[in-house]
Amino acid sequence: MKSQLYGNEFVEFVQEIYRTREFIPLHAPCFGDKERDYVLDTLDSTYVSSVGEYVNQFEGRLSEYTGAKYVVATINGTAALHTALMVGGVQLDDEVITSPLTFVATCNAVHYCGARPLFVDVEWDTLGLSPESLAIFLDDCGEIRDDRLCWNKKSNRIIRACIPIHNLGHPARVKEIEEICKAYNILVIEDAAESLGSFTSGVHTGRIGQTGILSFNGNKIITTGGGGALITDDKEVARRAKHLTTTAKQAHPWLFLHDEIGYNYRLPNINAALGCAQMEQLPTHVNKKRKLAHQYKEWFSKKDIEFVSEPSGASSNYWLNSIVLSNIEDRDEFLTYTNSHNVMTRAMWTPMHTLPMYRSCYRTNLANAEAVEKRLVNIPSSVV
Numbered sequence: 001m002k003s004q005l006y007g008n009e010f011v012e013f014v015q016e017i018y019r020t021r022e023f024i025p026l027h028a029p030c031f032g033d034k035e036r037d038y039v040l041d042t043l044d045s046t047y048v049s050s051v052g053e054y055v056n057q058f059e060g061r062l063s064e065y066t067g068a069k070y071v072v073a074t075i076n077g078t079a080a081l082h083t084a085l086m087v088g089g090v091q092l093d094d095e096v097i098t099s100p101l102t103f104v105a106t107c108n109a110v111h112y113c114g115a116r117p118l119f120v121d122v123e124w125d126t127l128g129l130s131p132e133s134l135a136i137f138l139d140d141c142g143e144i145r146d147d148r149l150c151w152n153k154k155s156n157r158i159i160r161a162c163i164p165i166h167n168l169g170h171p172a173r174v175k176e177i178e179e180i181c182k183a184y185n186i187l188v189i190e191d192a193a194e195s196l197g198s199f200t201s202g203v204h205t206g207r208i209g210q211t212g213i214l215s216f217n218g219n220k221i222i223t224t225g226g227g228g229a230l231i232t233d234d235k236e237v238a239r240r241a242k243h244l245t246t247t248a249k250q251a252h253p254w255l256f257l258h259d260e261i262g263y264n265y266r267l268p269n270i271n272a273a274l275g276c277a278q279m280e281q282l283p284t285h286v287n288k289k290r291k292l293a294h295q296y297k298e299w300f301s302k303k304d305i306e307f308v309s310e311p312s313g314a315s316s317n318y319w320l321n322s323i324v325l326s327n328i329e330d331r332d333e334f335l336t337y338t339n340s341h342n343v344m345t346r347a348m349w350t351p352m353h354t355l356p357m358y359r360s361c362y363r364t365n366l367a368n369a370e371a372v373e374k375r376l377v378n379i380p381s382s383v384v
């Protein structure tokens with residue numbers, strides 16, 4: 001068995017990269033002086049909460065970086081997803097297509113709308129939703145009825161939306177996915193929580209669907225402590241999203257007029273301050289992470305172990321670097337060895353269709369997702 005041997009050499013290699021023999025986490029945040037300055041500035045100003053200039057500034061910086069016309073900052077990525085689904089009209093008993101290889105938040109947000117996830121398989125190349133599997137599924141089960149909506153013939157539910165995920169930062173083939181969905185009148189919402197800094201043909205992830213969502217949780221490429229954002233080019237979508245995330249309050253100098261049930265989802269100013277400082281570091285973070293990925297790739301190619309590279313035509317932020325081992329026994333041996341030697345490694349997300357709350361959801365053949373989960377290992381990926 002070789003992963004014992006390589007586990008040992010691997011631990012030494014990672015210790016060399018991070019120049020430490022102490023515990024090496026999977027992904028730690030990286031702060032400079034600006035972070036401290038901006039956060040202290042919000043304390044001095046007392047504007048730490050839902051009102052303040054840093055929130056607008058943070059949205060502006062995200063808009064500039066991603067190229068999206070509108071950005072709405074939220075308390076976390078899950079809230080951004082929930083909002084995107086509500087604005088997209090997802091409602092009770094609808095189905096929303098997604099892949100089972102994702103962080104549980106994707107499916108939870110669907111559930112918050114009273115809708116159900118519908119699982120279609122991933123492809124190995126991108127680890128994202130497979131356009132081929134999607135087309136086969138829709139060809140087989142999708143039916144446009146008199147209401148112009150796409151119904152799942154088998155479950156007799158409306159398929160309202162599709163959420164492709166840019167897994168581990170690698171861009172999914174959203175252009176193909178969007179073309180297929182368009183023919184069936186299915187809305188695309190991109191889960192770009194992990195892929196800030198990833199582009200396909202120069203277009204930032206999250207920009208092809210009606211909306212894209214980002215996350216700034218502590219383990220993502222940049223962090224606001226907790227935070228998220230919704231990006232879109234559609235003015236009306238942005239207006240609705242802003243309204244829903246700010247308790248649906250109408251502008252008025254002194255009255256509290258709320259015209260529907262809204263949500264307290266606005267990102268606080270203190271978090272946005274951290275985000276503004278982090279945005280200044282983002283280009284450097286992306287470069288350093290791509291460099292680290294290159295180092296890993298070279299090392300693993302010498303060991304004859306498969307390193308997960310960015311899909312062709314795409315530029316990945318390499319949020320989490322990962323390798324593919326031969327089988328689940330090798331995976332577990334590698335995980336056991338590295339984690340007991342102060343180097344944090346993790347398996348892929350447990351596929352959603354195997355979790356108790358999503359076990360009964362409609363699904364297609366998910367052989368790839370199941371195989372990826374049995375073989376893939378995430379390795380330390382903090383900015384060096």
Ligand SMILES: *Cc1c(COP(=O)(O)O)cnc(C)c1O
Pocket residue numbers: 076077078079102103105106165191193194214215216217227228
């Ligand atoms: C992190 C993440 C989210 C949710 O982000 P939070 O900010 O933690 O709510 C959603 N989807 C994916 C794929 C993620 O990795």
